Amino acid sequence: MEFLSAFFANFSIGIHEAISLVNLWYCFLGVFIGCLVGVLPGLGSLIAISLLLPITYHLPASSALIMLAGVYFGADYGGGTCSILLGVPGHAAAAIDVLDGYPMARQGRGGVALFIKCIASFWGSAVGIVLLMMFSPLIAKFAFNFGPSEYFALMLLGLVAASTVGQGSPIKGIAMMIFGLSLGVVGTDVNSGVVRFYFGLNELSDGISLVALAMGLFAVTEVVRSANDNRVFPEKQSFALRDQMPSREDWRRSVFPMLRGSGLGSFFGALPGTSGGMATFLSYAMEKRLSKHPERFGKGAIEGIAGPEACNNAGVGTAFIPTLTLGIPGDAIMALLLAALIIQGIQPGPQVLTEHPEVFWGLIVSFWIGNILLVVLNIPLIGIWVRLLSIPYSLLFPAIIIFTCIGVYSMNNSAFDIWVLFAVGAVGYLLLLLRFEAVPILIGFVLGPMVEENLRRALLLSRGSFMVFIERPITAVAISASALLVVTTIGGYLKRRRGMSKMGRRKIVGIG
Amino acid sequence: MFSFLDIRDFVAGIFLIIFGLFVVLYTSGHYHIGTLELMGPGFFPMVLGCVLSVLGMLVATLSFRRTVYAFVPPPIAIRPFSSILSSIAVFALLIERAGLIVTTIIVIVIAASAKSSFRLWKALLLGITLSLLSWIIFILMLKMTIPVLPW
Numbered sequence: 001m002e003f004l005s006a007f008f009a010n011f012s013i014g015i016h017e018a019i020s021l022v023n024l025w026y027c028f029l030g031v032f033i034g035c036l037v038g039v040l041p042g043l044g045s046l047i048a049i050s051l052l053l054p055i056t057y058h059l060p061a062s063s064a065l066i067m068l069a070g071v072y073f074g075a076d077y078g079g080g081t082c083s084i085l086l087g088v089p090g091h092a093a094a095a096i097d098v099l100d101g102y103p104m105a106r107q108g109r110g111g112v113a114l115f116i117k118c119i120a121s122f123w124g125s126a127v128g129i130v131l132l133m134m135f136s137p138l139i140a141k142f143a144f145n146f147g148p149s150e151y152f153a154l155m156l157l158g159l160v161a162a163s164t165v166g167q168g169s170p171i172k173g174i175a176m177m178i179f180g181l182s183l184g185v186v187g188t189d190v191n192s193g194v195v196r197f198y199f200g201l202n203e204l205s206d207g208i209s210l211v212a213l214a215m216g217l218f219a220v221t222e223v224v225r226s227a228n229d230n231r232v233f234p235e236k237q238s239f240a241l242r243d244q245m246p247s248r249e250d251w252r253r254s255v256f257p258m259l260r261g262s263g264l265g266s267f268f269g270a271l272p273g274t275s276g277g278m279a280t281f282l283s284y285a286m287e288k289r290l291s292k293h294p295e296r297f298g299k300g301a302i303e304g305i306a307g308p309e310a311c312n313n314a315g316v317g318t319a320f321i322p323t324l325t326l327g328i329p330g331d332a333i334m335a336l337l338l339a340a341l342i343i344q345g346i347q348p349g350p351q352v353l354t355e356h357p358e359v360f361w362g363l364i365v366s367f368w369i370g371n372i373l374l375v376v377l378n379i380p381l382i383g384i385w386v387r388l389l390s391i392p393y394s395l396l397f398p399a400i401i402i403f404t405c406i407g408v409y410s411m412n413n414s415a416f417d418i419w420v421l422f423a424v425g426a427v428g429y430l431l432l433l434l435r436f437e438a439v440p441i442l443i444g445f446v447l448g449p450m451v452e453e454n455l456r457r458a459l460l461l462s463r464g465s466f467m468v469f470i471e472r473p474i475t476a477v478a479i480s481a482s483a484l485l486v487v488t489t490i491g492g493y494l495k496r497r498r499g500m501s502k503m504g505r506r507k508i509v510g511i512g
Numbered sequence: 513m514f515s516f517l518d519i520r521d522f523v524a525g526i527f528l529i530i531f532g533l534f535v536v537l538y539t540s541g542h543y544h545i546g547t548l549e550l551m552g553p554g555f556f557p558m559v560l561g562c563v564l565s566v567l568g569m570l571v572a573t574l575s576f577r578r579t580v581y582a583f584v585p586p587p588i589a590i591r592p593f594s595s596i597l598s599s600i601a602v603f604a605l606l607i608e609r610a611g612l613i614v615t616t617i618i619v620i621v622i623a624a625s626a627k628s629s630f631r632l633w634k635a636l637l638l639g640i641t642l643s644l645l646s647w648i649i650f651i652l653m654l655k656m657t658i659p660v661l662p663w
Contacts, residue, residue, distance in 0.1 A: 175528050175567040182535055182560045194553040227592035227626040398623040399642055402616055405603040406646055410656045418604035426597055434524040452556040464549030
């Protein structure tokens with residue numbers, strides 16, 4: 001009972017905070033912008049959130065987070081539109097919708113696909129948010145006993161997971177994570193006051209600008225990569241409510257995939273490094289295996305949309321658990337939200353729940369409002385978003401570039417930050433060509449100063465003895481999990497590669 | 513049987529080694545390392561630099577063991593790369609001298625030339641539209657203090 005009454009007290013703080021006119025407006029603005037960038041291919045929530053970061057400087061903490069989280073949810077709802085109607089994934093997390101959504105659109109059932117996607121997204125989000133509400137206070141309570149060694153170990157686990165679970169080589173992923181950590185070293189060292197790696201440039205004494213780094217890594221490289229893409233336009237389809245209504249058969253097929261997808265997504269979302277694309281592919285594979293007619297998959301099976309979409313959005317909700325309660329982000333977007341918290345002067349960690357309950361619970365209530373708004377925006381108003389798809393990229397990308405430049409410049413009114421953007425964009429594109437991934441760089445950069453600080457404190461308290469990482473149970477578990485992850489992912493990668501080159505050889509011989 | 517070195521992984525490894533060694537050398541030349549108990553400002557970057565060089569060697573060595581049957585040059589998008597980056601450089605040079613409106617138009621025209629189907633009048637039109645739009649959004653609505661006009 002005590003638990004329940006505390007819960008309702010908190011919830012009412014949240015309602016009080018979120019249902020102010022200002023915060024409702026930022027919630028709406030967030031989901032609207034999110035939908036917009038989600039629908040437009042090549043503009044993901046990552047770019048949108050880094051574009052909006054400078055603006056959040058001028059907002060109160062809860063409005064800032066409400067808007068940014070709205071963008072994240074909105075982009076997830078909007079993201080599938082492009083995949084379903086054009087057969088081109090707008091961004092990674094929506095790639096799975098292409099498999100069955102596009103065939104459905106080709107059969108003239110695009111409206112039904114979009115409708116089920118929206119319902120599945122809402123269901124997934126709801127599950128994720130309920131879990132977030134239930135588990136965050138528990139984990140935060142638990143985390144109050146954490147010392148620097150626990151934080152260091154958990155951050156290490158987060159960093160390792162986020163950099164090894166990617167598609168490419170885990171060795172290169174870890175290398176990029178460490179590259180990001182080293183970029184985070186630039187600037188004034190809080191312990192000694194020494195300014196590190198500033199090369200005589202006083203502008204660097206506050207460190208590399210996060211916004212310039214994020215924009216350079218994601219917006220600039222993406223534009224360079226896809227400026228010359230030519231896009232197909234959506235076929236004319238009607239999106240009246242009548243055309244979107246799924247049949248009884250569609251509903252029957254979708255219910256269980258949604259339930260299973262949301263369970264899978266909640267689990268993986270809370271783990272670092274696995275949110276986004278990977279879990280949705282698992283959900284798709286699971287539905288295909290469980291189906292009595294796996295041959296329908298890839299040809300317009302509605303289960304192939306319902307499961308992964310619920311999975312994706314459930315993961316969005318639970319991804320907030322480690323970010324808000326421990327200050328450990330699982331992916332690049334959570335890293336940016338964490339940075340937004342720090343910009344606001346809120347130290348991330350379990351004390352966010354006790355010292356800033358209005359921020360935390362206000363955010364959660366705004367999730368509910370945002371998701372309801374998104375259903376309204378995406379079912380009756382879907383026609384508007386579909387029309388957006390016919391904007392050619394040749395008009396879009398110069399706009400992205402100029403807004404990026406103005407956004408970066410406006411942070412400190414400094415032309416120096418634009419040169420940082422230039423340098424990061426150039427290096428980032430070259431790194432991409434060398435098959436490096438950009439996400440670990442950003443996560444490493446954001447966590448870098450905190451990792452260093454906790455490592456220093458842990459070893460100061462233990463008088464330089466590494467035993468501190470073995471004696472404390474949570475620390476020991478997190479450290480061994482990180483080590484295990486490194487060994488198994490690299491081992492698996494090497495094995496996979498050997499298998500691949502053997503197969504390649506056989507193929508060549510066969511042709512010869 | 514042709515067997516090529518995977519140039520990209522090799523270059524990637526070399527890049528990591530050079531960057532890591534640079535961090536190590538620069539740190540040891542400039543910052544106090546300290547001990548495990550009392551770390552100086554140089555301790556953490558020193559560790560990072562060492563790990564990066566080791567990972568670089570690993571990546572470069574492994575690249576020899578991967579056999580590739582056709583040499584595909586990395587698909588560098590030279591035209592977008594040069595025009596997008598020069599448009600950003602131009603923004604950095606002009607924004608404080610020429611103001612938002614003029615800078616936006618010039619930056620848009622340069623950025624738009626990334627596309628092979630570039631038409632000057634279309635780009636100019638887009639530039640003028642976007643300069644008005646960014647004036648409305650950033651100056652009127654968000655009240656940012658960015659110079660608007662050259663005078």
